[in-house]
Amino acid sequence: MTQNPGKPASPADLRALDLYEFAENKRQAAGALRVAQLPRMLAEVPADAPDRDTVFTWQGEGSTQPELQDDGTEAPQPYVRLAVHGSVWLMCQRCLSPYSQHLDVDATYRIVATEEEADEYPLEDDEVEVIVGSRQFDLVDLIEEELLLSLPLVPKHNVCPKVHESLISGGEEGEAAEGGENDVEKPNPFAVLEKLKKSDPDDKKH
Ligand SMILES: [Zn+2]
Structure with a gap:
C-alpha cells in the first residue's frame, strides 16, 4: 500500500482519526487492511494456512442525528457506521x-464523550453500539476488534x-474404523459427531 499523506484513508490517519469531525461533516472513507496489519487477527490464522495475509475491505460513514440533551436543548448526536x-x-x-472463513461486519455506533456516558447508555437498541469518541480515534483498532x-x-x-x-481413531480401536478409513472422501458430519460423543469427554487429549 502506498502512503498518501492528506488522504483520509491512509493507514496513519486511520490510527488517529478525528471521529467527531468525521461524524459532523458526514464524511465517508473506505480502504483495505491486510491481516498482517491486525496482529490479534493474525494470531488466529494457522501457520499452515495457504494465505496468512488476506485482505479485508472496509467502509466508514459519519452522520449526526438531532437528539434531546440532558439540559433540554437539542444537539446533533454523532454516529458512525462501519462495514x-x-x-x-x-x-x-x-x-x-x-479453512477460509468469510466475515461480515456492519455496525452503527453512537459516539459518546466518556466511558461513564457509554456505561449509562441504555441498551434498548440492539442495532446501535456505543463507543467513546476521540479527536485521535484508532479506527484500525475498532475494525480489528469487530472482526475478532x-x-x-x-x-x-x-x-x-x-x-x-x-x-477416526478417537481412543476406540477396531469398530471406530467402520465405514472404511481409506475410501471416505466426504464423511457424514453426523457420523463424526457420533464418534465424538462416544469418546470419553474427560479424555479430550487425542
Ligand atoms: Zn474441517
Whole structure:
C-alpha cells in the first residue's frame, strides 16, 4: 500500500482519526487492511494456512442525528457506521485443517464523550453500539476488534473435506474404523459427531 499523506484513508490517519469531525461533516472513507496489519487477527490464522495475509475491505460513514440533551436543548448526536468484509484462514476444530472463513461486519455506533456516558447508555437498541469518541480515534483498532468479535465460537468447515485421524481413531480401536478409513472422501458430519460423543469427554487429549 502506498502512503498518501492528506488522504483520509491512509493507514496513519486511520490510527488517529478525528471521529467527531468525521461524524459532523458526514464524511465517508473506505480502504483495505491486510491481516498482517491486525496482529490479534493474525494470531488466529494457522501457520499452515495457504494465505496468512488476506485482505479485508472496509467502509466508514459519519452522520449526526438531532437528539434531546440532558439540559433540554437539542444537539446533533454523532454516529458512525462501519462495514467490513473479507475472509481469513482459521483452523477447523473438527478436522484440524485450515479453512477460509468469510466475515461480515456492519455496525452503527453512537459516539459518546466518556466511558461513564457509554456505561449509562441504555441498551434498548440492539442495532446501535456505543463507543467513546476521540479527536485521535484508532479506527484500525475498532475494525480489528469487530472482526475478532465476528469470529465463529467454534471455527469449522461446513463440511470437512476429510476427517482427521485423531477423530477416526478417537481412543476406540477396531469398530471406530467402520465405514472404511481409506475410501471416505466426504464423511457424514453426523457420523463424526457420533464418534465424538462416544469418546470419553474427560479424555479430550487425542
Ligand atoms: Zn474441517
